[in-house]
Amino acid sequence: MEGKSNKNSDTQVAVVGAGLVGSLEACMLAQRGYDVHLYEYREDIRTLEHVPGRSINLAMSVRGRTALRHIGVEDSIIAHHAIPMRARMIHRPDGSTAAIPYNKDGQCIYSVGRRFVNEVLLTKAESFPNVTCHFQHRLTAMDITTRTMTFTNPTTEETNTRTADLIIGCDGAFSAVRKEMLKRANLNYSQNYIPHGYMELCIPADKHGEFAMPPNYLHIWPRGEYMMIALPNQDKSWTVTLFMPFNIFESLTSPQILMNFFQQNYPDAIPLIGEEKLVKDFFANKGLPMISVKCSPYHVGSSCLLLGDAAHAMVPFYGQGMNCGMEDCLVFDELLTKLDYDLSLVLPAYSAKRNPDAEAIVDLAMYNYVEMRDMVNSRWFLLRKKLDNFLNLIFPRSWVPLYTMVTFSREPYHMCIKKKQRQDKVLHCTSLAVLGTAVVGGVVLTWRSGSASDWLHKTFNFVVTAGRSAVPYLDHVTLY
Structure with missing residues (x-):
């Protein structure tokens, strides 16, 4: 893919933010x-023992893998670092477990370390002669009209001014580039903090240096209002993330209260983490907030563009934050080809094409929190999963489960939801037809077996009973 075009060598692009999306975008632009010029407020993470900032383990799927393949690094990441997760492993309060495969074809998502992937992408970016990396450059001011940026070194407080033909903000949910864009008219923006926080814990390798749980699963402890998940790491440890309302975090004020809480909700996790380690790690940290961000459009003229979390931060419950951000880079790259590199056309086309999909996955990520923490315990949810897989087996082209569309294809996110809604309507109509047939059958049977009064009474009871049985099913089949 390298060296696709030299026609753009006179066009300078500033990519602000050298995280996963920023470093990937630098690679794709270099190929064009x-x-x-890639700017990052932190030091080079490849030189640090500990990387500052938040880190929820990453679940890589088709959209992210396709982007990595585009710049030639997919195989090195998947083959040498990623751990396949082929199903959810549900941990019940009594300590028993149940596996729920992601789909009938055995497709999997991959647990990958954020730092490792970021380092691979930075090294790849630096391999291009037309990429220059600038670390310890925090964007402190920007003039979109003149395309001028002021950067400050966070250590020395020295400032310098740079210009570029195009400025791309890949600087996360609290984007400095977006902040400057908001000063201009016609940019819609909203953010939403959810009342739940998260905390990362760790299950170490067992005494033999092996995984303490079956490794090829995303382990989930769903508990209604809160939940815990665990993803496997290369060193045979597990990154455990505890999600729950802030008031619950704040109520766990002593080791004894914490252990009582875990004993009641996650008893099988206590020996896996270790009681002493659990207490130490929990009280050394605090519950951190999660935010959803939406804005539109993602561009200003032909001079400024937002990608990744800067445009559409989402809560982490569909595993699509990284995948969506990486796909942003693919969509932008595809439009460069389609519109012959004319930035005055490419940027508005990108906003128009990507915004419906980004907003759809932001909403879907929020909804999946309900599914993961609660519905996976529901027999109706499990029935719907089995029904979806059965219908997909019979009609593989026309009936595809939502999770399969989102995770194992590049179907536009908003179309995934539309197709799911059509499938729901089919199931609603089918369910009502079955219920109606059962009612008619009940009417005939009661008419033949008793008097008219008996018939009316039995028919009424039959309809009420059947309706009550159907309601939970009909409620759940409408859910994402």
Whole structure:
């Protein structure tokens, strides 16, 4: 893919933010021949023992893998670092477990370390002669009209001014680029903090240096209002993330209260984490907030663009934050080809194409929190999963479960939801037809077996009973 075009060598692009999306975007732009400058407020993470900032383990799927393949690093990441997760492993309060495969074909998502992937992408970016990396450059001011940026070194407080033909903000949910864009008219923006926080814990390798749980699963402890998940790491440990309302975090004020809470909700996790380690790690940290961000459009003229969390931060419950951000880079790259590199056309086309999908996955990520923490315990949810897989087996092209569309294809996110809604309507109509047939059958049977009064009474009871049985099913089949 390298060296696709040299026609853009006179166009300088500033990519602000050298995280996963920013470093990937720098690579794709370099392949197109642009003169790319990549700015990052932190030091080079490849030189640090500990990387500052938040880190929820990443679940890589088709959209992210496709983007990595585009710049030639997919195989090195998947083959040498990623751990396949082929199903959810549900941990019940009594300590028993049950596996729920992601789909009938045995497809899997991959547990990958954020730092490792970021380092691979940075190294790849630096391999291009037309990419220059600038670390310890925090964006402190920007003039979109003149395309001028002021950067400050967070250690020395020294400032310098740079210009670029195009500024791309890949600087996360609290984007400095977006903040400057908001000063201009016609940019819609909203953010939403959810009342739940998260905390990362750890299950170490067992005494033999092996995984303490079956490794090829995303382990989930669903508990209604809160939940815990665990993803496997290369060193045979598990990154455990505890999600729950802040008031619950705040109520766990002593080791004894914490252990009572875990004994009641996650008893099988206590020996896996270790009681002493659990107490130490929990009280050394605090519940951290999660935010959803929406804005539109994602561009200003032909001079400024937002990608990744800067445009559409989402809560982590569909595992699509990284995948969506990486797909942003693919969509932008595809439009460069389609519109012959004309940025005055490419940027508005990108906003128009990507915004419906980004908003759809932001909403879907929020909804999946309800599914993961509660519905996976529901017999109706499990029945719907089995029904979806059965219908997919019979009609593989026309009936595809929502999770399969989102995770194992590049179907636009908003179309995934539309197709799911059509499937729901089919199931609603089918369910009502079955219920209606049963009612008619009940009417005939009661008419033949008793008097008219008996018939009316039995028919009424039959309809009420059947209706009560159907309601939970009909409620659940409408859910994402």
